[in-house]
Amino acid sequence: MILEKESLGLLQEALARLEEGFHNLPKVDRSPNLDALRTVLLDVAEWMQDNYPYPHPFYVGQMLKPPTEIARLAYTLSLWINPNNHALDGGRASSAMEREAVAEIAKMFGWETHLGHLCSGGTMANLEGLWVAGNLQPNKKVVASNQAHYTHSRICGVLRLPFQSVPCDSRARMDVAALKKLLQEDDIGTVVVTLGTTGTGAIDPLPEILELQSQYGFRIHADTAYGGYFILVDNLDAETRAAFDCLKQVDSIVVDPHKHGLQPYGCGCILFKDPSVGKLYKHDSPYTYFSSEKLHLGEISLECSRPGSAAVALWATQRLLPLIPGGQFAASLSKSRKAALTLFEKLQNDSRFLIQSPPQLDIVVWVVKSQSASESSRLAKEIFKAAAEENLHLAITNLPKELFLETGEEINWDQDSITCLRSCLMKPEHLDWLDRIWQTLDSVTTKVVIGAVSILYAV
């Protein structure tokens, strides 16, 4: 694997430009001990070889996507300043960039006004969403589907909000009838709707949930940490499209630029439709906020110090690759989705595998056919291992048996869940590499399945 290094030269040029802004300051002598740096840095490089090859198309496992060149360069460039977006005192330019970049994300979801900011990731963004929800609906229950991210129940523990999970239908989406029953029986303050579950990329039926909202009145917090950017693509199925089309009606939205937004880790985003929730964040900092009467982002954020570099990288990325339907960014997401649909078709036409329904985003999860759930799980783990030996890196996940009851397949359920193979086809190159990915999956599966059969006969 060759790492992209061509763009590094630009960093020198940009650093010289940055320097020009401070030319009137006296020079400070500071030259690093290059030999010492070199020794440690090369050690680091060697140690970092102990990783899966995340940037390579043969890595088709977890939610890992390399940051784009502009994000990497802009982030690195900004480190010579190291702005802190807590206050304008700590990062004037980068705070302005954050406000612009976040407004662009809000606009992508259809919001002309909003309150929002960047934070360390989806967990923190969801914490703020539920913290605001809990303030506005004190002591009322928060519910999320049992396929929602585990962070929601844990956050409710932190916030001391009562939490309950809602069963899913056979496609891992929140079961609306079950939600309705809960609403009739209980005082529900907030429904967390996931557009793009972490396990399978399933989309909760937002249009139906909005209908229930008009009847029962609750807040809707949308967790689109993974799926949010798919609002831009042109190849969603009708149901998924319908959910994204009404996303702007929810009260708060989480999206992770460090998942599908081409950013390095440390970049999540929380957005509120009603800017007046900002009053809940009110505090008097005796230390900061002296340089300007204008809004300091620390006044609307639970975290204090925050990396201005994350905002710089995001702003630069969106300048180069605007968040618009039909744009280059949207086209590359559509390619990921196409790759997932192509893999789905191949799996569906292969009698060794069982796959339920087409992916709603770009995550594909499938089962190895076998006489029992335990044997199928064992084979999935074997294939996972054998594929890695051939440099093809998949992921595995456990899914509950309820998700497979409508497949029409006879499975002996000797355990309540099944280990599945899982792939997040997040890189646009995955589409171009799909034939090679499939070839490897095909050959390792043959090896593992034949191995299993010969053991069966040997016994």
Ligand SMILES: *Cc1c(COP(=O)(O)O)cnc(C)c1O
């Ligand atoms: C990844 C993810 C989270 C957690 O976000 P982090 O950035 O890992 O903290 C929450 N919800 C969903 C749906 C996710 O996919």
